[in-house]
Amino acid sequence: MLKLKNISKSYGKGTIKAVDDVSLDIRPGEIFGFLGPNGAGKTTTIKMVVGLLKPDTGTISVNNIDVWEEPLKAKSIISYVPDNPEVYDRLKGIEYLNFIGDMYGIPKEQRQRKLEHYLELFNIKDAVGDLIASYSHGMKQKLVLTSALLNDPKLFILDEPMVGLDPKSSFNLKEIMRNMCNEGKTVFFSTHVLEVAEKLCDRIAIINNGKIIALGTMEELRSHAVERKSLENIFLELTE
Amino acid sequence: MDKIISLIKTDFNTTYGLSSIAYSFKSKKNRWQIIVFGLAMLSLIPTYFMIVKGLGSMYDVYSQIGQRSMFLLSGFLASQILIFVFGLLYVMSKYYFSNDMGHLVPLPIKPSYIIGSKFVTLMISEYLTSLPIILPFIIIYGLKGKEGVLYWIYSILLIGFLPVIPLVLASVLIMIFMKYTNIGARKDLIRTISALIFIVGMIYFQLKMQTIARKALLEGEDFLINLISDSNLLVKKLGLIFPPSQWATLSLANYLNFGGFSNLLFFVLIGVISFIIMIILSESLFFDGLIGNIEVSASKGKGKKIDNKDLSRETRPYWALAKKEIIMIFKTPVYLLNAVGGVIMIPIILVMSSVASGDQSLKAALEMMDPNSGLLLLAGAGFIVAIGMINSIGTTTFSREGKSLWIQRTLPIKVSDQIIGRVLSSMLIQTLGTVAFLASIAFVVRLNVFDMVLMAFLGLLGSIPMTQLGMVIDILRPMLEWDNPQKAMKQNLNVLIGMGVGTLFLGAIGFLTIKAINKIDLYLIYILLIGVFVLSTIILFNILEKLIKKQFEILE
Structure with missing residues (x-):
């Protein structure tokens, strides 16, 4: 579904390698967790997949569509939720949602169905008539999540999605991710919450200093670590 | 400290x-x-x-009638009034709409400290706007009159204190204004509208004052005698428009005697005292106007309830983009004031200045133009095209996205939709401006309906490439890192560059048109202009398509 082939990205005249020859092959129906310490290259990698940063080398394809060769085609099946939901705060929530809907060209019926479902689920139905400027961080996050789910994406990419969400919404989001996988869609997300990764992910990759240092199912990761306990132990051991 | x-x-x-x-x-x-x-x-x-050379001859004229000091007054008035007008806008955005307030207010510092520090930064901005104006006046006066060392020392002091009084005035007015308009959910709208009315009122008041001062001056039989006997007569009368400018002028004009010194002292003292008063006032005024802004009344779902129709409103992408642009412009006071306010106010002020001052020169100039020559129509169309750049919508279209640009870049939006949507938003506002313009000139001169329609059509058509030119500049160097929308529009160099490029574009077309007039048939000129506008629209569209695609990929 999502294939990263030898992608690298460096900043500052190539002196700092943010992402160094990363390859990943993520299958349909998989929830893939992307872990790593601060500044390891998680967000950079994600930005290259969604079209916000051009890789120096390597290719990225979604459903066999090269995201940098045919960006429109690729973007129409991807949805992205950034770590910091900076959205047009002078719009009302509903205006923003409709704007996103228009950009994906989502037909009326689907739009209404999806909106009713997710607004109810995230408990922001009463707020979408208000200016986004008046929202809390968590509410903005929920608005962006709703907008990202409108187009029924084949690949759902989230950067630190649990930050700022209340327990119920965070539970709901996990449910959504599960359901999407059951429908054969792919979820790719970065997180610092190791318990979430441990419980939710089919496979996990750990990135450090721009390189993938571990990749596999929880079982596989455990079998390689000295202290075969929790993901926290493995993570600490690997990123020392 | x-x-x-x-x-x-x-x-x-x-x-x-x-x-x-x-x-x-x-x-x-x-x-x-x-x-x-x-x-x-x-x-x-x-x-x-x-322009500076022109000022030199202006000095000579005043010198000949023995009123050299009037030359200085013009300089002080021009710079101080400009500081005041800009000050109103700067103060509004710097004191009330900058995002750092959210960090500053919780800190254990007095409001007067915040205002004091912001005031100092504003002073620096104001020097940047006022120095290019006041310096030529002071230098020409000093050099041509062979003034002594003390003149230059006085000048440095005066320039140093030049922005204080107008900026204090602007600060106090805005603080009072913000305190008493801090009401209800629609305060942005209330504020913007009252600000527009306020500015128009101020300009009207200024013009009226000038006329009154001028009339008072010419009345009475002894005018000519007085003119000869008092070399500061004009300054004493016309300086009443803004007394601090008068004090500054009188101190420089009489720097050799005590009168000059006392005026200098007066200017500086009043500056310092007014600053202190403002600081004291800020303790009781500032937070009252500010706090409500930060709260933005946390969303409690009190907004309009949405119904099914809202949930399933489908629009074409370019139209949705234009709609989003328009909503953002109308709901962000700085954008509204600059983009829409400017477009609507410039023609109104133009006409008002001629009506208020009882000055018939504009009317006379317009009537002198032979209506059949088409000159008036073409000039009007040219004015509308120029507004297409002055509205700054094209030159800030990507900058205004700021940190939200990721939305545009990760969505599957066709580049052509990007261009059409953004041009469309500019054209909607241009249409407003055109209506204001047509209504304004209808006051001054009679035009038939056909000419008006043709003028509007040509003007709007020419505004398209103008907006596109702005977009080319903005996509090449978008200003995305801002925490205050003010920066995206007022402190964006793209706006300035756009005006330069726009002047070249419009200047070239204007030059060719003037050359062609009377040589070829008027209707042929119109058709040629339409051709030029359409052709440049197509060319710029193609350039933009490539640029946007490229820039959206490489921006970081």
């Missing part, structure tokens, strides 16, 4: 981005941009010198 100095330093750094300039100069691409911008600024120097 440490707190104040630290506040000033930080505010200065964030406003002028010293750290980020130093940082960006390290990158090769940015360095080139700065150099290119520097060259663009240099190219404006010849025009500036032409």
Whole structure:
């Protein structure tokens, strides 16, 4: 579904390698967790997949569509939720949602169905008539999540999605991710919450200093670590 | 004291981005941009010198009638009134709409400290706007009159204190204004509308004052005798428009005697006292106007309830984009004031100035033009095209996205939709401006309906390439890192560059049109203009398509 082939990205005249020859092959129906310490290259990698940063080398394809060769085609099946939901705060929530809907060209019926479902689920139905400027961080996050789910994406990419969400919404989001996988869609997300990764992910990759240092199912990761306990132990051991 | 100095330093750094300039100069691409911008600024120097040369002859005229000091007054009035008018806008955005307030208010510092430090940064901005105006006046007066050392010392002091009084006035007015308009959910709208009315009112008041002063001057039989006996007569009468300018002028004009010294002292003292009064007032005024802004009344779902129709409103992508642009412009006071306010107010002020001052010159000039020559129609169309750049919508269209640009870049939006949507939003506002313009000139001169329609059509058509030119500039160097929408529009060099490029574009077309008039048939000129506008629209569309695609990929 999502294939990263030898992608690298460096900043500052190539002196700092943010992402160094990363390859990943993520299958349909998989929830893939992307872990790593601060500044390891998680967000950079994600930005290259969604079209916000051009890789120096390597290719990225979604459903066999090269995201940098045919960006429109690729973007129409991807949805992205950034770590910091900076959205047009002078719009009302509903205006923003409709704007996103228009950009994906989502037909009326689907739009209404999806909106009713997710607004109810995230408990922001009463707020979408208000200016986004008046929202809390968590509410903005929920608005962006709703907008990202409108187009029924084949690949759902989230950067630190649990930050700022209340327990119920965070539970709901996990449910959504599960359901999407059951429908054969792919979820790719970065997180610092190791318990979430441990419980939710089919496979996990750990990135450090721009390189993938571990990749596999929880079982596989455990079998390689000295202290075969929790993901926290493995993570600490690997990123020392 | 440490707190104040630290506040000033930080505010200065964030406003002028010293750290980020130093940082960006390290990158090769940015360095080139700065150099290119520097060259663009240099190219404006010849025009500036032409104006300065004109000032030289203005000095000679006043000198001949023995009223040299009037020349200085013109300089002080022009710069101080400009400082005041800009001050109103600067103060509004700097005191009330900058995002750092959210960090500053919770800190244990007095409101007067915040205002004091912001005031100092504003002073610096005001020097940048006022120095190019006041310096030529002072230098010409000093050199041509062979003034002594004391004149130059006085000048330095006066220039140093020049922005204080107008800026204090602007600050106090805005603080009172914000305190008493801090009401209800629609306060942005209330404020914007009252601000527009306020500015128009101020200008009207100024013009009226000028006329009254001028009339008072000419009345009475002894005018000519007085003119000869008192070399500061004009200053004493016309200076009443803004007394501080009068004090500054009188101190320079009489720097050799006590009168000059006392005026200087007066100017400086009043400046200092007014600053202190403002600081004291800020303790009781400032937070009252500000706090409500930060709260933005946390969403409690009190907004309009949405129904099924809202949930399933489907629009074409370019139209949705235009709609989003328009909503953002209308709901952000700084954008509304600059983009829409400017477009609507410029023609109104133009006409008002002629009506209020009882000045028939504009009317006379317009009537002198032979209606059949088409000159009036073409000039009007040219004016509308110029507004297409002055509205700054094209030159800030990507900058205004700011940190939200990721939305546009990760969505599957066709580049052509990007262009059409953004041009469309500019054209909607242009249409408003055109209506205001047509309504305004209808007051002054009679035009038939056909000419009006043709003028509007040509003007709007020409506004399309103008907006596109602005977009080309903005996509090449979008200003995305801002915390205050003010920066995206008022402190965006793209606006200035756009005006330069726009002047060249419009100037070239205007020049050719004037050359062609009376030589070829008027209707052929119209058709040729339509051709030029359509052709440049198509060419610019193609350029934009490539640029946007490329830039959306490489922006970081």
